[in-house]
Amino acid sequence: MDLFSPSADDGERLLERPPLHRFARLLGSDAADAALARLDAELDWQRPTLRLYGRDHPIPRRQVWMGDADYRYSGQHFAPTPWHPVALAIRDAAVARLARTGIETHFNSVLLNRYADGDERMGWHSDDEPELGEAPLIAAVSLGADRPLRFRWKDRRAPAFNVDQPHDSLLLMGPGTQADLEHALLPRRAHGLRISLTFRWVRDD
Numbered sequence: 001m002d003l004f005s006p007s008a009d010d011g012e013r014l015l016e017r018p019p020l021h022r023f024a025r026l027l028g029s030d031a032a033d034a035a036l037a038r039l040d041a042e043l044d045w046q047r048p049t050l051r052l053y054g055r056d057h058p059i060p061r062r063q064v065w066m067g068d069a070d071y072r073y074s075g076q077h078f079a080p081t082p083w084h085p086v087a088l089a090i091r092d093a094a095v096a097r098l099a100r101t102g103i104e105t106h107f108n109s110v111l112l113n114r115y116a117d118g119d120e121r122m123g124w125h126s127d128d129e130p131e132l133g134e135a136p137l138i139a140a141v142s143l144g145a146d147r148p149l150r151f152r153w154k155d156r157r158a159p160a161f162n163v164d165q166p167h168d169s170l171l172l173m174g175p176g177t178q179a180d181l182e183h184a185l186l187p188r189r190a191h192g193l194r195i196s197l198t199f200r201w202v203r204d205d
């Protein structure tokens with residue numbers, strides 16, 4: 001069976017190849033509001049510093065690494081925070097929603113990003129670290145302010161484009177997305193709190 005064959009709950013196919021799909025109403029609006037409030041209040045949000053060209057730069061957002069697998073960041077090893085029940089419930093909802101579309105997924109880790117306002121952001125990157133494997137599949141769940149994720153092709157074969165990420169939506173970045181494209185969360189004027197959860201499978205060997 002084609003991994004991405006359409007079905008009744010196929011979400012919105014934004015791109016065929018590599019596959020980019022968006023699903024609305026993952027949790028339902030009350031549950032999504034409650035999840036945003038709890039993650040905001042209950043996690044130990046960190047602002048790590050990155051060393052670039054000999055200078056220290058605090059990242060322009062806060063984040064938490066969570067899950068079962070150690071991860072590397074800026075050349076260092078970190079142990080993740082154990083699963084928070086809300087993050088686990090969101091993971092299970094995402095896996096179930098994708099399964100209904102015929103997409104089997106497994107996630108042992110999540111990077112949670114917290115953007116306090118429109119100034120907070122994430123620069124251009126691909127999630128292509130070797131421990132994510134050859135063709136990683138990443139599920140990104142958005143809570144709070146709707147901020148677009150901007151994509152650009154590495155070989156500039158086509159123009160860059162935005163993907164809106166409404167409250168309580170799920171964006172599936174399928175195999176090839178990290179190889180062919182970069183993405184960024186650019187600064188925006190006048191925007192409230194947003195938390196994203198990017199679920200991954202991290203090899204831990």
Ligand SMILES: O=C(O)CCC(=O)C(=O)O
Pocket residue numbers: 111113122127140149165183185196198
């Ligand atoms: O917050 C977002 O929508 C982007 C997050 C992201 O790109 C990441 O966690 O790697």
Ligand SMILES: [Fe+2]
Pocket residue numbers: 125126127183198
């Ligand atoms: Fe990313």
